[in-house]
Amino acid sequence: xxxERRTPLDRRRVADTALRLLNEVGLEGLxxxxxxxxxxxxxxxxxxxxxxxxxxxxxMATEMMRxxxxxxxxxxxxxxxxALRLMMGGLREHLLGYRDGAKVYAGTRFTDMSYAEPxxxxxxxxxxxxFTPAAAARAWSTAYSYTIGYVIEEQAMGPDPxxxxxxxxxxxxxxxxxxxxxxxxxxYEMFRDHRAGFEAGLDAVVEGVALxxxxx
Amino acid sequence: xxxERRTPLDRRRVADTALRLLNEVGLEGLxxxxxxxxxxxxxxxxxxxxxxxxxxxxxMATEMMRxxxxxxxxxxxxxxxxALRLMMGGLREHLLGYRDGAKVYAGTRFTDMSYAEPxxxxxxxxxxxxFTPAAAARAWSTAYSYTIGYVIEEQAMGPDPxxxxxxxxxxxxxxxxxxxxxxxxxxYEMFRDHRAGFEAGLDAVVEGVALxxxxx
DNA sequence: CGCGTGCCCTTAACGGTGTTAAGTCGTCAA
DNA sequence: TTGACGACTTAACACCGTTAAGGGCACGCG
Numbered sequence: 439x440x441x442e443r444r445t446p447l448d449r450r451r452v453a454d455t456a457l458r459l460l461n462e463v464g465l466e467g468l469x470x471x472x473x474x475x476x477x478x479x480x481x482x483x484x485x486x487x488x489x490x491x492x493x494x495x496x497x498m499a500t501e502m503m504r505x506x507x508x509x510x511x512x513x514x515x516x517x518x519x520x521a522l523r524l525m526m527g528g529l530r531e532h533l534l535g536y537r538d539g540a541k542v543y544a545g546t547r548f549t550d551m552s553y554a555e556p557x558x559x560x561x562x563x564x565x566x567x568x569f570t571p572a573a574a575a576r577a578w579s580t581a582y583s584y585t586i587g588y589v590i591e592e593q594a595m596g597p598d599p600x601x602x603x604x605x606x607x608x609x610x611x612x613x614x615x616x617x618x619x620x621x622x623x624x625x626y627e628m629f630r631d632h633r634a635g636f637e638a639g640l641d642a643v644v645e646g647v648a649l650x651x652x653x654x
Numbered sequence: 655x656x657x658e659r660r661t662p663l664d665r666r667r668v669a670d671t672a673l674r675l676l677n678e679v680g681l682e683g684l685x686x687x688x689x690x691x692x693x694x695x696x697x698x699x700x701x702x703x704x705x706x707x708x709x710x711x712x713x714m715a716t717e718m719m720r721x722x723x724x725x726x727x728x729x730x731x732x733x734x735x736x737a738l739r740l741m742m743g744g745l746r747e748h749l750l751g752y753r754d755g756a757k758v759y760a761g762t763r764f765t766d767m768s769y770a771e772p773x774x775x776x777x778x779x780x781x782x783x784x785f786t787p788a789a790a791a792r793a794w795s796t797a798y799s800y801t802i803g804y805v806i807e808e809q810a811m812g813p814d815p816x817x818x819x820x821x822x823x824x825x826x827x828x829x830x831x832x833x834x835x836x837x838x839x840x841x842y843e844m845f846r847d848h849r850a851g852f853e854a855g856l857d858a859v860v861e862g863v864a865l866x867x868x869x870x
Numbered sequence: 871c872g873c874g875t876g877c878c879c880t881t882a883a884c885g886g887t888g889t890t891a892a893g894t895c896g897t898c899a900a
Numbered sequence: 901t902t903g904a905c906g907a908c909t910t911a912a913c914a915c916c917g918t919t920a921a922g923g924g925c926a927c928g929c930g
Contacts, residue, residue, distance in 0.1 A: 446878060470917065482918080483879050491917065541761075544803075545810025551830060558834035565836060575840035580800065580855035587760075587803025594761025614767060618774035620781060624791035638867070639796035646862020651854070662907060686888065698889080699908050707888065 447477060449487050449549075453497040457536060460498070465538035470494075499546040500553075502539070506532040507556035518567035519644050522577070525560060526585045526640055533589045540589040573651040584643050585636075592632050663693060665703050665765075669713040673752065676714070681754035686710075715762040716769075718755070722748040723772035734783035735860050738793070741776060742801040742856055749805045756805040789867040800859050801852075808848050 456473050463472065470491060474481040488494045510528045515521040533539035557578075564574035608629060615622035628635055672689050679688065686707060690697040704710045726744045731737040749755035773794075780790035824845060831838035844851055 469915080471915085479878095480880055481916095482881085482920095485918075486878060544806050545757075554831055554834045554837050557837045557840070561836035561840060571836055571839045572843050574836065575843035576851065576854050577858070578840065579844045579851065580858050583803035583807060583855065584796065584800040584859070585803065586806065587799035587801065590760050590802065590806070591799060615770055618770045620777035620787055620790065621770050621773040623787045624773070624777060624794065627788050627791035628795050635792065635795065638792050639799065642793070642796050642862035642866045643800070643859055644862065645865045646858035646860065649861045649865065650858045685886080687886085695907095696909055697887095698891095698910085701889075702907060 444478065447479065447483070447487060449497050450501070452477065452484065452487055452494065453501045456494060456498050457501060460542070461537050465541060493549070495542060496546050496549050499543050500548045500550060502532065502536065502543055503548060504552050507553075511556060511559065515563065518563050518569075519648065521560075521563045522581055522644055522647075523637075523640055526581050527637070529582075529585050530589050530636060533586075534593070538593060540586060540593050544586050544590060567652070569652055577647040577651050580647060581640070581643050584639060588636050588639065592636075595629070660694065663695065663699070663703060665713050666717070668693065668700065668703055668710065669717045672710060672714050673717060676758070677753050681757060709765070711758060712762050712765050715759050716764045716766060718748065718752065718759055719764060720768050723769075727772060727775065731779065734779050734785075735864065737776075737779045738797055738860055738863075739853075739856055742797050743853070745798075745801050746805050746852060750809070754809060756802060756809050760802050760806060783868070785868055793863040793867050796863060797856070797859050800855060804852050804855065808852075811845070 452473070455476050456468065459473060459476055460468050470484055471481045473494075474484055477483075484494065488497065506529065509532070510525060513524055513528070515524060533543055536542065561571070561574045561578060564577055565571055569577060608625060611625050612622045615625070668689065671692050672684065675689060675692055676684050686700055687697045689710075690700055693699075700710065704713065722745065725748070726741060729740055729744070731740060749759055752758065777787070777790045777794060780793055781787055785793060824841060827841050828838045831841070
């Protein structure tokens with residue numbers, strides 16, 4: 439009979455498929471049964487490769503990190519400021535590339551040590567520029583926290599990435615805030631152009647890091 | 655018969671109870687049935703007050719925000735730097751006061767406009783100090799994103815707040831990272847004293863904001 | 871060649887989850 | 901007295917993550 443034997447799964451293929459599916463159905467639609475269906479397999483089969491769903495999510499985050507560092511080490515870097523800006527800007531872009539990307543990524547534990555080498559390289563850029571190892575860690579962590587927090591808020595607020603999808607209810611928000619003009623304008627400032635807002639903040643973080651952590 | 659009639663629920667009481675329960679069982683244990691049990695009610699009763707679970711979570715986040723701004727406006731403020739540091743430090747402390755606090759708080763929509771007044775006050779501190787309205791919004795958003803991102807990472811990594819709970823596996827981590835000395839030390843630097851790490855980063859953010867957003 | 875010992879997956883089922891539909895019961899207005 | 905309405909219960913649904921048990925194919929060893 440036509441019993442073509444499938445090549446067996448592995449953690450990587452499962453994570454790849456789950457990441458592709460994530461963009462179609464979002465985090466709350468990403469069920470084990472849906473992932474299994476996509477792989478032409480029944481749900482319990484996934485438990486051969488992962489001890490539970492969280493382990494699968496960890497592998498997804500790890501795969502995101504691998505793709506990201508593969509992309510980022512390919513880009514040319516100038517001085518440490520530009521390198522840091524490039525890293526965090528790239529992190530943001532990658533996270534935006536997956537639906538609920540930041541929520542999946544934030545606070546998950548990587549499943550292997552593939553993060554070590556790119557992290558070491560990033561930190562070395564900073565120490566080469568005069569940061570102590572401790573200050574480099576602080577600088578990296580500060581910019582990282584800012585980026586994660588920004589993208590979580592950015593993704594949580596609307597499905598549409600570019601247009602904002604809510605130009606109309608932004609106006610409604612403005613009207614409700616007639617008594618608080620600064621808060622009203624802050625809404626426009628923060629929600630209109632996410633990219634510009636992110637980079638303005640990132641510039642501030644980078645300059646602050648230079649000021650308070652490098653020269654001491 | 656002893657049919658003491660309970661006073662009916664309202665959104666606020668449900669959110670209060672849910673917040674108390676959150677600290678006992680965590681976000682993944684926070685089911686509608688458990689909340690209802692605590693209120694001496696069956697689960698579907700909650701649907702009279704909230705259209706779905708997300709609406710309840712939104713109300714919880716709103717209540718967290720209300721408590722926080724009640725606490726923060728009571729504190730004395732000095733110059734804008736100290737005010738911003740106090741605000742974000744207080745935000746962090748409040749989020750740490752709830753199990754999974756940052757995850758519940760981040761990216762939820764407030765259910766009313768009680769955020770408007772404290773937000774306006776915070777922004778006015780900045781504009782009074784010479785920030786344009788747009789720059790004040792950027793400054794506030796930048797510090798806010800940093801704080802949210804930091805606390806999410808902080809809460810995601812371990813149950814223990816003070817001791818770190820993982821002094822032991824931090825050493826294990828260090829051994830695995832023998833080939834990446836900077837990454838190894840970064841682990842110690844970032845995970846040892848969260849409070850110090852947060853404030854070092856916050857100082858950087860504040861100074862960066864001063865440098866790139868105020869004088870322009 | 872036969873045969874057991876893995877690996878990789880299926881079938882069946884469990885308890886629990888958010889959510890909906892329909893009904894109940896006390897309270898208050900007319 | 902009656903009727904409407906507010907606040908809740910009971911029953912049930914579809915689906916979720918997860919576990920237990922077993923099946924079949926491949927391959928090394930006698």
